[in-house]
Amino acid sequence: MTDSRFFNRSELIGILVLAVFLVVVLPLTLDVFRLNLVAKYLTYAFVALGLVICWGYGGILSLGQGVFFGLGGYCMAMFLKLEASSVENTKIQSTPGIPDFMDWNQITALPLFWKPFNSLTLTIAAIILVPGIFAWIIGTAMFKRRVGGTYFAIITQAVAAILTILIVGQQGYTGGINGMTDLRTLKGWDIRPDHAKVVLYFFEVGCLFVCIMIAQFVRHSKLGRILVAMREKEDRVRFSGYSVANFKIFAFCIAAVFAAIGGAMFALNVGFMSPSFVGIVPSIEMVIYTAVGGRLSILGAIYGTLLVNFAKTSLSETFPELWLFGLGGLFIAVVLAFPNGLAGIWGDYVQPRIDRLISLRKPKPAGWTDDSVADGAPAE
Amino acid sequence: MFGDYSLGDLGSIFVMQGFAGLILFSVYVLMALGLAIIFGQMGVINMAHGEFMILGAYVTWMTSNFFQSYLPSLFSGYFFLAMILAFVASGALGMLVEWVLIKHLYKRPLDTLLATWGLSLMLQQAYRSVFGAREVGVELPQWMLGSLHVTDSIEVPINGVFVMCLTVLITIVVAYVMYKSRWGRQVRAVVQNRIMAGAVGINTEKVDRYTFGLGCGIAGVAGSAFTMIGSTGPTSGQLYIVDTFLVVVFGGAASLLGTIASAFSISQTQSTLEFFMSGSMAKVLTLLAVVGILMLRPQGLFALKVRK
Numbered sequence: 001m002t003d004s005r006f007f008n009r010s011e012l013i014g015i016l017v018l019a020v021f022l023v024v025v026l027p028l029t030l031d032v033f034r035l036n037l038v039a040k041y042l043t044y045a046f047v048a049l050g051l052v053i054c055w056g057y058g059g060i061l062s063l064g065q066g067v068f069f070g071l072g073g074y075c076m077a078m079f080l081k082l083e084a085s086s087v088e089n090t091k092i093q094s095t096p097g098i099p100d101f102m103d104w105n106q107i108t109a110l111p112l113f114w115k116p117f118n119s120l121t122l123t124i125a126a127i128i129l130v131p132g133i134f135a136w137i138i139g140t141a142m143f144k145r146r147v148g149g150t151y152f153a154i155i156t157q158a159v160a161a162i163l164t165i166l167i168v169g170q171q172g173y174t175g176g177i178n179g180m181t182d183l184r185t186l187k188g189w190d191i192r193p194d195h196a197k198v199v200l201y202f203f204e205v206g207c208l209f210v211c212i213m214i215a216q217f218v219r220h221s222k223l224g225r226i227l228v229a230m231r232e233k234e235d236r237v238r239f240s241g242y243s244v245a246n247f248k249i250f251a252f253c254i255a256a257v258f259a260a261i262g263g264a265m266f267a268l269n270v271g272f273m274s275p276s277f278v279g280i281v282p283s284i285e286m287v288i289y290t291a292v293g294g295r296l297s298i299l300g301a302i303y304g305t306l307l308v309n310f311a312k313t314s315l316s317e318t319f320p321e322l323w324l325f326g327l328g329g330l331f332i333a334v335v336l337a338f339p340n341g342l343a344g345i346w347g348d349y350v351q352p353r354i355d356r357l358i359s360l361r362k363p364k365p366a367g368w369t370d371d372s373v374a375d376g377a378p379a380e
Numbered sequence: 381m382f383g384d385y386s387l388g389d390l391g392s393i394f395v396m397q398g399f400a401g402l403i404l405f406s407v408y409v410l411m412a413l414g415l416a417i418i419f420g421q422m423g424v425i426n427m428a429h430g431e432f433m434i435l436g437a438y439v440t441w442m443t444s445n446f447f448q449s450y451l452p453s454l455f456s457g458y459f460f461l462a463m464i465l466a467f468v469a470s471g472a473l474g475m476l477v478e479w480v481l482i483k484h485l486y487k488r489p490l491d492t493l494l495a496t497w498g499l500s501l502m503l504q505q506a507y508r509s510v511f512g513a514r515e516v517g518v519e520l521p522q523w524m525l526g527s528l529h530v531t532d533s534i535e536v537p538i539n540g541v542f543v544m545c546l547t548v549l550i551t552i553v554v555a556y557v558m559y560k561s562r563w564g565r566q567v568r569a570v571v572q573n574r575i576m577a578g579a580v581g582i583n584t585e586k587v588d589r590y591t592f593g594l595g596c597g598i599a600g601v602a603g604s605a606f607t608m609i610g611s612t613g614p615t616s617g618q619l620y621i622v623d624t625f626l627v628v629v630f631g632g633a634a635s636l637l638g639t640i641a642s643a644f645s646i647s648q649t650q651s652t653l654e655f656f657m658s659g660s661m662a663k664v665l666t667l668l669a670v671v672g673i674l675m676l677r678p679q680g681l682f683a684l685k686v687r688k
Contacts, residue, residue, distance in 0.1 A: 061490045061493070063493075141675040142675060142678075145675065145676075145678050146678065147674075147675070147678040149489065149490065150419075150423075150425055150489050150490065150493070151629060151674075151678060153425070153490065153493060154425075154622075154625045154626070154629055155629075155671055155674060155675075157622050157625070158622055158625075158626055158667055158670070158671050159671065161622045161667060162664050162667045162668060162671070165660050165663050165664050165667075166660075166664050168660065169658060169660030169661055169664065280618075280621075280622060281618070284427075284497055287494065288494070288497075291494055321505060321508075321509055324501045324502065324504060324505035324508075325501075325502050325505050325506075327498070327501055328497075328498040328499060328500070328501035328502035328505070329498065329502065330498070331494060331495065331497065331498030331501070332481060332495050332498040332499060332502075334494075335485070335491045335494050335495040335498070336481070336484055336485075336495065339488075339491070
């Protein structure tokens, strides 16, 4: 069935088509402004990718992915903010050398937890470790005590609410509701001009493909199969001697780290970070992207993210009223009629016809329902 | 921190703070009662619960405007009619939503969350299109303004007392309906074992529809009561939804008593903490405590011991 350990042929084709689409087609056809928009959308694709593993495969719906997106984003933004707040740049402040919002809030010395963000290495470590450890703590506390399903969703939502209130409330340490703005350079390299945006876009696409490979590996390894088994009949897996909690924690942590990488990319590409990307509404929107694209399909989630965001931008520019009706309706339709999202539509209706048309492949063997749905990623 | 106050002042402050907590408690109970029925009994995660509340608030606002322009002599009593209208409107919308949307999703609780979130987006936009994006406030009749002077230093706002009395009344009605009436028994039978309930002749589809309608109707009444305390905008519903879910989950989803107990403990914690620190930090600490306790007792304070 599988041609190699990580892909079967249709998946490989799908990933190559996505690669061509992101690396060649989009940069050639879009201007820098639009390309930067795509870069912004792709940061959410990281989150959606994590949700495929954690929600689609593991059956753990987290409504707090904005938390991890935010943690990653804030780690990156803190590093960039410190670099932008050199003594040179901030000499009009009463205490030069600290970020401007601290100065406005009468904080005169850099708080201790900001210190590590003077170093890029530590920042990159923090982008992975802070959300990872945080997810591990939440996951351990919840899954070891067998909290799952709807309760987990509601508690992650509460965590998202807590973090937002905390960020907004602690203005002096976090920049408050405005977030961290005016991010300028990365190790002296200006991130604002057009050519930098293009470089960052390609860097981001590279990271995205690394994450896709990791997700592919998880999916095709034994781990992925245990996750699916757990989603379907948790007790049976537990009685077979597997530590269900540990697998769930792992899936949740992977999703968290992916989301954090997305957040860090967001801070780099968009040039600011604010609590409006942390709370409940953005977290649920990120779930929407995954659901629309297809919760079982890695590539589907990415296309879903791009599609919903494109629709959001173009519709909300021209018909701001229709947009929310459209989004809400789309969401209800996806849940009611297409639980596997676009990828499901592709796999069920389009791909069989294409296959029949060119008869490239033999029909799938029966009995691999989960994989065959997942295989139906839209390959464009 | 207490040095600046005399003992009497401190007493009054705690009484006032406790009273503010009681008003918050009433608000939480009103919000959570409907959700305790929908989520606790039916297992449906209704993310549009806040929007049903807002519908009740808008109905109240329209009623008050109607009375102001056409029946000014009866204005002081408009509220009672408004509450009934709010219940009917939200309940009817709830039954419609159950019929169109929810009934297909009983086996997929996480999907009800996503679908009702979509519904809440559409309702928000509908409110914005119909009533405008601005927040609207209801004009209160004369007798509800002002406050009772209990002692020299303790003042109690009348609208707060009114909302509290209303909460007690609604809670008693709901408890009676759920635990004493024939219909409530049917609801609980359907919740515990749908197939068996159907087998003994209960029309489970009808019970589901009316239960959902009742939950939404109570949300409408809650929204109606909120107009006495604050103003209403298209997106106000979203502010309440997480708090409400936490109240219900914290109390133990299927227990009405648990819902009330958890609303009480959460509101009192928050209003007491608010005295010592900023409102946002009080909120953070309260939510953290709730989440922490939920990790220790995942089924909530008053979990029903049932075999699954």
